[in-house]
């Protein structure tokens with residue numbers, strides 16, 4: 001059983017179900033990637049795992065504990081961090097204040113974590129006093145990931161961290177994500193750049209219409225001719 | 235040509251009154267803007283909240299006066315104000331519990347909150363008239379002047395005097411202190427930052443572990459405190475009359491909107507813009523022009539752009555222009 005697991009999740013935003021018996025999860029120190037067409041329910045599945053929408057069936061467990069009924073805030077306390085796909089920074093606040101807000105639930109001295117985040121994303125140190133709303137898309141994504149890291153989470157969930165980012169910065173971000181995973185954090189992420197993402201993934205999930213189509217190691221999915229043809233552009 | 239006397243007239247009848255009035259508007263607009271930034275609606279009951287806080291302050295002031303306690307040189311209302319603030323905060327929190335919390339649970343759109351605040355406004359309004367009545371009350375005792383026109387004339391040797399009333403001085407000083415304290419709170423403390431974060435991006439604030447109910451409570455505490463202070467300053471400087479606070483709602487909202495709803499700096503700047511415009515437009519320039527032009531150039535009449543009866547039209551006109559030209563206000567509102 002995975003460290004973080006959303007199992008057989010069925011549910012949606014209102015009366016219609018978006019997810020149908022959908023399962024995603026990740027192990028500690030590993031990277032799991034969720035791919036699939038637009039509207040497949042990838043973001044919805046992430047939100048369901050984070051408790052931002054009610055699931056009718058299925059459950060979410062972390063480290064063997066059932067957390068299905070917990071609020072998102074309570075899950076943050078348990079060691080989960082989430083970077084949403086959109087609106088993932090405080091635009092009117094400075095980069096440093098964004099990171100401080102990430103550490104809101106911590107009462108200890110978080111200057112060490114702040115230094116680590118600045119080491120990981122040096123550009124943020126340079127722009128620490130600039131409002132996050134004035135940063136480029138790629139820099140903003142770094143703020144968003146940095147904010148989530150400030151709680152020192154055990155699991156980091158990223159919804160399209162490389163959206164709107166140039167190929168070079170994307171490679172760099174992936175490198176950073178691998179670095180983060182090496183520190184023992186579990187990373188569950190949604191990616192539009194399926195090939196590159198599956199390349200660094202220990203595990204991959206292909207979703208379509210709220211269902212699991214394929215689940216395998218990243219390598220195996222990349223090698224699967226059906227997956228290549230339907231989702232990876234040949 | 236007599237530039238010094240012209241300046242003295244301008245200072246005495248325009249600049250000093252506008253600074254005092256601007257301070258009062260800024261304090262009022264700050265409360266409106268905070269509630270807008272956090273709860274996302276225009277609180278039409280804010281004027282009545284000011285009146286309520288001021289009324290409580292007056293009741294406590296009477297109590298103090300009858301016990302023989304006075305502020306000496308300063309108005310006794312200043313000593314009574316903390317109690318007024320406390321009671322106004324309790325009223326605001328109680329109202330939030332009974333009215334707005336319900337709509338928050340329902341996730342109602344802002345217009346529902348706004349209509350709710352209208353109902354609250356009528357309720358406060360009735361409550362205030364029931365307790366203290368609709369009449370004028372004198373709020374200012376203590377020394378009337380920091381210096382009088384006569385003092386100034388003797389000191390400067392000018393024909394025109396400048397008077398500086400105690401209540402004007404207090405309004406300005408208190409506004410500076412409140413604004414400084416508020417900005418320190420919002421920008422330097424963890425709770426203040428969490429409030430700005432919540433106002434900026436509610437969802438992300440929740441994901442960071444911010445408790446929304448706590449943010450709402452703090453917003454009401456600040457708004458009710460600022461409302462009581464603003465109301466008391468206005469009451470001391472002019473007069474307390476329940477009806478006046480309803481009328482003040484227009485310039486206060488104009489201030490908040492001109493500066494950018496949700497922006498505290500905007501509320502302060504907007505307050506002074508509205509105050510200076512209102513007084514400059516209704517100011518009689520006859521004397522000033524008399525000093526600045528040789529001999530008999532001065533035309534008949536007061537040389538006034540608008541009669542003071544129309545002073546509220548000034549706020550209204552500025553409001554309309556801002557909404558047409560730059561609806562987000564000077565400082566791009568929406569967030570604290």
Ligand SMILES: Nc1ncnc2c1ncn2[C@@H]1O[C@H](COP(=O)(O)OP(=O)(O)OP(=O)(O)O)[C@@H](O)[C@H]1O
Pocket residue numbers: 013014018036037038039040041042043044045085
């Ligand atoms: N807040 C919402 N309320 C109601 N329906 C929603 C909401 N968000 C998404 N949906 C619906 O859920 C379905 C899945 O959306 P979701 O955002 O999970 O897709 P996705 O796989 O993340 O797509 P993309 O790759 O474009 O980000 C869509 O049909 C969408 O219309």
Ligand SMILES: [Mg+2]
Pocket residue numbers: 042043044085159
């Ligand atoms: Mg998505």
